[in-house]
Amino acid sequence: MIEDVVERGVKIGARLGASEVEVYATRRRGIDIIGTRRGIERITSGERVDVGVRVAAGKRVTVQGGMLSRVEDVDSVVEAAVKIARTLPEDPQWISLPKEIGRTRVEETVDRRIGEPDVEYFVEVVRLLLKRPSEMDKRAFTSSASVQLATVERAIGNSYGEAQVEESTSFGSFVSVKAVEAGEESGYYDFYLAPTLARFDPETMARKATEIAVKTLGAKRVPTGAYEVILVPRVFSGVLASLIVPAVCADSVQKGRSPLGGRVDSQVLSENLTVIDDGTYPGLAGTRSFDDEGVSTKRKEVFDRGVLKGFLYDTYTALIEGRSSTGNAFRRSPYSTPTPWISNLLVNPGKGSLDDLTRDVRRGVVVYATIGEWLSNPVSGLLNATVTNGIYLENGEEKHPVKGVVLSGNVYEDLRSAEVRVSGATESFDRFVLPSLYIPRMILAGE
Template sequence: MTRWWVAVAWIEELFKQGEKRVDELEVYCFSGTSVSADLKQRHVSLCSSSVESGLCIRTIDKGKIGSSSTNDPQQWQACLDAAIAGGRLATPQEWRGLPDPVMLSKEDLAYDPSLVVEPEMAHDLLQGMLEGAAAHPEASVTSGGAGIAVGEITFANSHGIRYASRQSEVSISLEAISGQSTGYEFDHAFSRALVNPAKVGEQAAFLASRSAGGTDIPTGEYDVILSPIAYADLLSNIFVPALSGRNVLQGRSKLAGRIGETVTAPLLTLYDDPHRQGADGSTWFDAEGSPTRQLDFVRDGVLKVFAYDLKTAYRAGTESTGSAVRGGFAGLPAIGHHNVIVDGKREEIFDEPAIYIHSVVGAHTANSLSGDFSVEMSNPFRVKNGGLAEPVRGAMLTGNFFDLQKQVVALGKETRAVGSYILPPVKVNKIRVIGK
């Protein structure tokens, strides 16, 4: 069991009342503080701070699930009443109970206790990005942002679970423009010491200035290098949803029924590591109180497992994989992931001609069932002599991402965190590019 403070002792009274009325219930409580500041060109246009709190109660009675949330935890009695009332109207479903407590580590995996949430730090982060962008004076800063946040999650259920964890985050981003070309870069980490505002500013300005005056490219098949940003965008919109047990059950996953089959290039391994030190999604317990563990989705190209939360696991006749997440305190548990990591043998991938794609636009429009996609290439460059050469203008990348996963021929040496994805650039041979 992790920490439990007297400050949330009211939860015990909530259970005392709730257990008289329903079979089971759980409580998810969040509190946090944050500061953010925005740039408009080179000037701070907005700085704000906030103190947030929220409560979500979920009840289960005879297989009927009800829920309610409030941003004022002191109103827990009304919230409990609403959850129970909603449950009475729900359709019964297969249910085998909430998880029981287990011994968990007390370590906070992504929390910096020295981080101070203050406007001065946000201002310093913005200033650092502006100084970095000055390395490319031909590019002008259009916008940017910096944020610092710390928060605490308290989770409890009627089986005796009493868990708590703390998180912190520092995030920065900058956008620049040169002529008609733009550049965007960002960084995020749980500690101020791990973000580099000068590098973010320099890279955004570099992309804008170097992308100016790009040349057209003929339509055809090319060897392509997807940056971690571009690869994560396609991966998160197409491949990872196919690993959801819910999509498998509902016939919305192209990977359904393929456990044990080769679904990517053999050099690829893809797994969820919820215990990775310092990563954004790291946690010892998921959004339903199930203990988390590493999930090897794809090992050496072979599909091994799907992700499940409690509700979907019971429907599928299996067990939760500790994969439940919430989209904020008001969000109900749903299948997700914690830290998706792509790994395998690393090598130099810039030593032969290719098209490098920094990011893509439109990945959210891809067909997640079939895998078909057509996206605009953002900040693409030709690769020559081990580095980036002339920029490419006005081209689209198109194909099928499930096929693309099998065409990956190499993983680059860099590793980068892009939200909850930690991955390298990848090289893919003979992908169709639509140019002029």
């Protein structure tokens, strides 16, 4: 159906006199199963079809969108877009929609068990996540657990090429474990998000959440000061997504909102950090054949041993600089104007395990979870993340759990040190493949 929406929309736009038309349509079918301490709480199922239409009348451009009930509903969206586009001022930087839409072959993006689900099986998965933590430790219980199954079809086409269509599946699972002992409370959650069930292991998820929830019972603040800090992959991903990713997106750079403007080919991070954006990497949440404007995805180095190699571009920002899109167009919703963003982000591993990193810590904190890292300022590079689950270490030994302290400082100063290290072991989750990160000096705001 969505292919028809795209073809019809592009044709109508042309008939109405638009100089360029792009139609992006998605159809999402899904089932969510949510359980709490009370048992299976609710099951939700549904289907939505959304369309986003980008129309150019010369250099006058607009995006209109909405949910569709029938294929013909795209007509009114395109009509509105053409009508509005004509009234707008020109965007002098507009050159064109992508002229080469295409695709890269990608793997591990579809799982039949998600597309045609056995609902009872997934109910049992949620039930396992609900009961396992209290079996593992009397102080622990699951406050909520869920699975989300979805089949997503995307279709995109424009005035310059045939529609591209891709179907993928998505599986998410979440478990939140609470631990209570002698008036002290703690909690930790673990999650899985990928196109397939290939790496899904609910037993391990339940165990990890339980272990960290129990281990961080009785947490307190440490005094304000400089510490060695180790971020587990999930916390590392939060720092990257909040500070580094916005700074390497070409729109921020072009508008003067990135501290990395003009720094290509210079040493920005530690030599131990090689960062790659790769939309073709198998089996991650951002794995896809083409980006949100139909440009084929690719692999590119963003930082090679700490040296900034380049920025992430969509077509609009690329054409401003006379270069090609890097296949990084991203729409926050089908109705949004595309902007550059990561596809999947990988950091090359170093050596050893997380334990090997902690063994040499003289005075530091291992951080298992933070909140508010997204409140950091990518324009200035200032990091602020509040620790909810951490362990204070002295001479490699775990002393006591930590919470409520704020990791703060300039991320480019903290990650520039030659002593920054990453573990050999990596974790794959969501759009990331990341090791744990050791930072030799970071300011913690506490007591």
